[in-house]
Amino acid sequence: MYRERKIALTSADPYEEGLSMAGYPELNFCPQCGGPLEDREAYGRVRRYCPACDLIIFRDPKVAAGVVVEEEGRVLLIQRGEHTIRQGLWSIPAGFVEYDEDPATTAVRECREETGLEVELTGLLDVIPGGGSKGEASFLIVYQGRITGGRLAAGDDADRAGFFPPDDLPPLAFGSTRRALERWRRQRRCEEE
Structure with a gap:
């Protein structure tokens, strides 16, 4: 087929x-x-x-949304679990936008499902073109967020979840994750100046 x-x-x-x-x-x-x-x-x-x-036939792009969450200068990442592309590598909490969701709702839902944490989005960080192959999104919409509740516990398709200092990150799954974290670092530096 x-x-x-x-x-x-x-x-x-x-x-x-x-x-x-x-x-x-x-x-x-x-x-x-x-x-x-x-x-x-x-x-x-x-x-x-x-x-x-x-x-x-029109080939429409597949859109994903995620969130960069910072706590005490460290960033929240999830280790991709079994039955995911790039299993064992790390990324921000993110996932595909469902047909009945807007991207912001997706970012909040994915963070809750993958980390157990409730977040409030505080702004748009970046819109990143993705690889579009092997299950990767055509576009990743990345928000910034802050924790409003919940308890950190890996769930859904994540094996582990944790906070990492920006200068000591684990191996990252996607170029889009690297780009989002680079944008986050640049923004933090600008805010500190």
């Missing part, structure tokens, strides 16, 4: 490059009528098209 489109990368690791939509599986059959799809020029680019029912 799917065929994988090959895309040339300049790096062996698309996560490091932050490439969008790389390696997405391509539909071969129409989700509406089941007929075979073909490539066709539509709206300025080649898209999958069903000649049987005239459906044009």
Whole structure:
């Protein structure tokens, strides 16, 4: 049902490059009528098209949201658990935006599910293009937040959760996590000056 489109990368690791939509599986059959799809020029680019029912397939980006939470100069991170991409590596609490959620709601929910902590969002930190492949989001919307309740305990798809000083971080899972934490560090330096 799917065929994988090959895309040339300049790096062996698309996560490091932050490439969008790389390696997405391509539909071969129409989700509406089941007929075979073909490539066709539509709206300025080649898209999958069903000649049987005239459906044009639009590949929409997958959006995720997360939150950078600081406590006593340390940042909250989760260790990615079993059945996740980049298992064992660390990231900020984050996850995919559900169809009926706004990104801010997602960031708060993911923090609660992955760390046991309730947070209040205090601002938008960054919007980061992601790798878009192997289950990674096309865009990560990153907020800043402060703890309002709860008890630190790893949950959902996190094996561990903890606070780390910015100069002694564990191995990070994604380029987007690195970028978010770099932005957070720069912002902290500006606030201290």
